[in-house]
Ligand SMILES: Nc1ncnc2c1ncn2[C@@H]1O[C@H](COP(=O)(O)OP(=O)(O)O)[C@@H](O)[C@H]1O
């Protein structure tokens with residue numbers, strides 16, 4: 294039993310979806326196919342939510358109409374006229390779900406509304422994918438991941454109830470696999486005990502694939518990307534990247550944690566716990582070997598692993614009464630960050646101040662700063678970047694920071710992190 298995860302890029306166009314057929318056909322079976330929304334659908338859904346939350350209902354409806362038309366065109370170009378006609382009522386149901394969800398704007402929390410709308414991207418893409426595979430003779434069972442992945446009610450950043458979800462996997466997914474050999478389901482989404490939809494965090498489909506794999510359990514997970522495997526840096530940001538053949542879970546968890554946008558940070562833990570290898574493969578050329586991420590006792594010499602996290606903000610937080618930033622202040626400050634759901638990417642403290650680097654999330658920073666300012670003075674340094682290099686050498690660090698202003702630097706034996714402007 295294997296799990297394949299196809300991200301938005303791999304199904305960005307109907308032609309790309311078509312090209313996945315041989316990958317699935319020769320992938321071995323049974324196979325769980327975990328799929329994201331196609332292309333940039335999630336961004337489009339976020340824009341719908343933003344309009345609805347700003348009270349611009351007409352604008353939101355226009356954007357929904359465009360999204361519906363795009364999905365209809367996508368489906369119609371893959372399916373026979375009969376197949377499309379059969380699928381249309383189902384797509385319409387999901388479009389209606391979206392309409393209802395935006396009507397909750399202002400009545401329910403913003404994060405709740407976001408999840409009810411944004412989850413539809415994956416529901417639509419998988420419905421089309423499943424129908425297309427069926428038409429092509431690859432009989433499969435479509436499963437709504439919201440019937441399986443149970444989460445708590447922290448919308449947009451929920452905690453998954455692993456044991457409950459695992460029982461659901463055994464009850465519904467395992468028998469469906471035994472019957473059809475192929476199950477098509479969604480990444481990124483789950484639901485609460487009250488059947489409200491939740492999303493697991495942007496780019497969370499990798500995490501879903503890992504959860505399904507650990508719960509079944511599967512022998513491996515393959516995530517299909519537009520790159521030849523895991524590289525030592527993002528090729529869109531750095532020239533001369535090198536592909537990594539094999540790498541430990543630990544190294545990848547560090548890379549993902551520091552912000553490498555190739556694998557969702559939560560993906561590794563369920564796989565490592567169940568000792569399931571993760572392959573990063575290229576959907577543009579499935580013959581390429583890719584990268585394997587697993588437990589190993591081998592010791593590798595890695596190239597410098599570089600992660601650049603853009604759109605960061607540096608906050609300098611100073612006690613108003615000149616009290617030292619020691620345990621009592623620190624625990625108070627950590628509680629504030631925790632309460633505001635803001636993750637600290639880098640932290641350094643001095644006598645009466647603390648400097649933290651966090652993602653510049655407009656929706657969160659304002660209320661965080663308001664809360665902090667009750668007891669502390671806060672200075673902001675906008676538009677900074679966080680550069681992390683594992684297995685660094687002095688020369689690579691010099692090369693990467695040339696011409697940049699270094700605002701903060703932290704080094705351990707293996708890792709260097711700098712906040713640069
Ligand atoms: N270390 C890395 N190795 C490979 N790709 C990386 C790395 N860091 C960032 N990326 C980026 O990840 C992209 C693939 O991931 P992504 O676009 O999220 O795929 P998906 O379709 O699954 O969402 C690549 O095009 C590349 O720009």
Ligand SMILES: N[C@@H](CC(=O)OP(=O)(O)O)C(=O)O
Nearest residue numbers: 300301329335495496497498
């Ligand atoms: N569609 C969601 C979940 C996801 O993981 O997508 P992708 O696999 O395309 O990164 C997002 O864009 O965040």
